[in-house]
Amino acid sequence: VIITQAVYVASAVEREQYPEVKMPEIVFIGRSNVGKSSLINSLTRVKNLARVSSQPGKTQTINFYALGAKGEGTADRKSFYLVDLPGYGYAKTGKERRKMWSAFIEDYLLHSPQLQFVCQLIDIRHAPMRSDIEMFSWLVRNGIPVLVIATKADKLGKNACAKQVALIRQMLGVAELSVLPYSSVKNEGRSDLLDVIWDTLLQ
Numbered sequence: 001v002i003i004t005q006a007v008y009v010a011s012a013v014e015r016e017q018y019p020e021v022k023m024p025e026i027v028f029i030g031r032s033n034v035g036k037s038s039l040i041n042s043l044t045r046v047k048n049l050a051r052v053s054s055q056p057g058k059t060q061t062i063n064f065y066a067l068g069a070k071g072e073g074t075a076d077r078k079s080f081y082l083v084d085l086p087g088y089g090y091a092k093t094g095k096e097r098r099k100m101w102s103a104f105i106e107d108y109l110l111h112s113p114q115l116q117f118v119c120q121l122i123d124i125r126h127a128p129m130r131s132d133i134e135m136f137s138w139l140v141r142n143g144i145p146v147l148v149i150a151t152k153a154d155k156l157g158k159n160a161c162a163k164q165v166a167l168i169r170q171m172l173g174v175a176e177l178s179v180l181p182y183s184s185v186k187n188e189g190r191s192d193l194l195d196v197i198w199d200t201l202l203q
């Protein structure tokens with residue numbers, strides 16, 4: 001799968017600001033500093049794309065990027081939105097703002113008809129944190145498909161990576177959960193992730 005296009009479309013703090021043109025949505029979520037911007041830049045191969053409007057501590061917005069993809073060796077082309085949600089579990093976020101964040105994000109996650117699945121990013125070096133587990137459980141409870149992506153995979157050796165993936169599965173409580181190790185530095189996991197996205201778009 002080849003990404004042919006990646007452009008920033010919109011930032012939303014309310015429903016009225018969602019893009020008017022509807023396309024399937026692949027959503028990215030994770031704690032601040034998990035490597036979400038790096039992964040989006042790695043996936044799209046556009047440097048600093050994910051920094052257009054997501055400075056930490058600033059207004060928390062849902063960011064939409066329009067992506068074009070082309071199947072390798074076929075004429076198939078698909079368009080979709082990559083949707084970047086604000087980081088959760090951000091210590092510097094005041095209680096009040098965190099509450100607003102939740103309501104707006106939850107509304108989006110629960111009511112977007114275009115949403116295909118959520119990529120939940122977890123740092124491969126650490127056990128999932130309480131906020132990771134709570135977010136995962138909430139998504140599952142609400143019937144939202146989740147692909148867990150274990151970020152910064154280049155920071156551990158092969159065996160350590162496998163061990164951490166097993167730990168993530170155990171702590172999230174799903175033995176057969178798909179966990180995809182990803183390195184934005186080495187672009188490892190990129191073609192696997194693109195394959196998953198592509199298969200979803202073809203359905």
Ligand code: GDP
Binds near residue numbers: 035039155182
């Ligand atoms: P965000 O807050 O989730 O958007 O996280 P960033 O993408 O800004 O990354 C946070 C920090 O982790 C930065 O210092 C990145 O350079 C680093 N980082 C992100 N992804 C990787 C990765 O795959 N490998 C390594 N070694 N570092 C990474």
